[in-house]
Amino acid sequence: MPQLQLKPAWAEPFGSGGTLSDARFRALSQLIEAQVGIKMPAGKRFMLEGRLLKRVRALGLASVSAYVDALFDGHQFEDELIHLIDVVTTNKTDFFREPAHFDFLRQTAVPELMKLRGSERVCSFKIWSAAASMGMEAYTIAIVLDEMVRSGLRIDYRILGTDISNPVLRIASKGIYDIEVLTQVPDQLAKRYFLRSRDPARAECRVVPELRRHVNFQRMNLMDSTYPVDRDVDIIFCRNVLIYFDKPTQRKVVSRLCSHLRPGGFLMVGHSESMVHSLVPDLKQVRPTIFTV
Secondary structure, rough: OOOOOOOOOOOOOOOOOOOOOOOHHHHHHHHHHHHHHOOHHHHHHHHHHHHHHHHHHOOOOOOOOHHHHHHHHOHHHHHHHHHHHHOOOOOOOOOOOHHHHHHHHHHHHHHHHHHHHHOOOOOEEEEEOOOOOOOOOHHHHHHHHHHHHOOOOEEEEEEEEOOOOOHHHHHHHHOOEHHHHHHHHHHHHHHHHHHEEEOOOEEEEOOHHHOOOOOOEEOOOOOOOOOOOOOOEEEEEEEHHHHHHOOHHHHHHHHHHOOEEEEEEEEOOOOOHHHHOOOOOOOOEEEEEEEEO
8 A cells, every 4th residue: 555644745724614725635635546546636626525524523523624634643544544435435336237247257258268177077266356345246246157057057156355445345245235226136036146134124135145155355455556366366347446547557457457367367347448458468358348368
């Protein structure tokens, strides 16, 4: 993780009141970019202030300006930094989001990787959801693969979900969601892979334990110089996070991700991120948002 100066050299004195001064906003945006690669241009200033209000109230502070002062005084910097990252990161996710990727997983990626394995009696797959959020992507992958096993395919699989946000990882690990998430899941799969609460007042569902056993979650920052992940991953999903990075950061992240893929493995990115093949020379484009090494 980048080393940061806890006491920034302010170019001008802070303003007063609840609105961030230019100096405070610049310091905060530089910190956010250094930690998670997300740029905070001036146009996001009011959005950032609004999101920070929850932390202001939780800490009993008088204003967002007071929060920034407390953040940079260094006494609880590391602890509060985790909360700050949770505030600024976006965790939009759904089951079967961008379904073409899951069609490719079932119809192309798994069959091609099985051919590369040759005579293995049971093919074991490692799949990494590199921006797992609340776990819906990882569990969707598990559903697709489990359906393939049910159809008679001789495969085993382990899925790793990583994210920078601790709160969403706690949700992912439990696998408990509002019942509305099932609107994106075909009825037959919803009945097979989700348990509904017996209490009608709790409109919740939970991923069945048989599926959860195949999926693990851990905290990881894509901005770190190394990733604590195996180097023989078959498929990596890293969708709708690269768009928040500048091109040099995208290049570093994609290169690091690809270094964990086994030969012939696949990288899948979001529908707005098809430009990544131009960043890493050895990356070959298979589909607009699907690449192989």
